[in-house]
Amino acid sequence: MYDTVLVTVLGLLAGAVIWTVTDVSYDDPAAALSKPGPVCPDEGIRVTAGPVNPAMGLRAMDLTLENCGTRNYRVQGYPEIRLLDRDQQHVTGVSVIHGSAGIATVTGFDEPPSTVTLAPGETASAGLLWRNTTTGFDGAAYVPYLTVAARSGSLPLLLAPDGGLDLGTTGRLAVGPWRTNTSTSTSTSTTGSGGGTR
Numbered sequence: 001m002y003d004t005v006l007v008t009v010l011g012l013l014a015g016a017v018i019w020t021v022t023d024v025s026y027d028d029p030a031a032a033l034s035k036p037g038p039v040c041p042d043e044g045i046r047v048t049a050g051p052v053n054p055a056m057g058l059r060a061m062d063l064t065l066e067n068c069g070t071r072n073y074r075v076q077g078y079p080e081i082r083l084l085d086r087d088q089q090h091v092t093g094v095s096v097i098h099g100s101a102g103i104a105t106v107t108g109f110d111e112p113p114s115t116v117t118l119a120p121g122e123t124a125s126a127g128l129l130w131r132n133t134t135t136g137f138d139g140a141a142y143v144p145y146l147t148v149a150a151r152s153g154s155l156p157l158l159l160a161p162d163g164g165l166d167l168g169t170t171g172r173l174a175v176g177p178w179r180t181n182t183s184t185s186t187s188t189s190t191t192g193s194g195g196g197t198r
Helices: 002-022
Strands: 045-049 053-055 058-067 073-076 080-084 095-098 115-118 123-131 141-143 145-149 157-159 165-168 172-175
Touching: 045 157, 058 115, 058 165, 080 141, 080 172, 115 123, 123 165, 165 172
Parallel strands: 095 172
Antiparallel strands: 045 058, 053 058, 058 123, 073 115, 080 145, 123 172, 141 165, 145 157
16 A cells, blocks of 8 residues: 555655746747748738858858738848847847958849839848958857848847857948849849839
């Protein structure tokens, strides 16, 4: 009988432990990120980060803007970028610059922005460019999170690029203009068309 009672008590305790573990909430900044899915944000757009393309210390990444709404969406200029650290606090010491900023010669980065109008379901892209050069042992910037606003006044969307942005000690991140997605690579020319309803 003692053995039966002991097994019963241990079973209840194990059940309580399992229940407690499933109720734990972790203080992880990434937990607040919206997961990709079929729901379209109220503004009618989504922004996603592509993979980082490394080449001899040069890094490139595309941002994709999708019109997931029901009306045309118009952008002109550059996405508004804010860099965040692991605690989602603003990263200092890094300048976000329109155009290639002398980092590398990439087609489309230094062309003047044009108006891009996206019909529902269409996409546009803008490139990010940087070098991970590091001099010395201190001060290398690593950016696991960034916020992207498609245009002035838009709600900033929080992104967590795979692997983050390893900006080294260069202190510069170059941003290209929005362009239509005839091609999505940062090595392609910028194109766009005028008009739009939003």
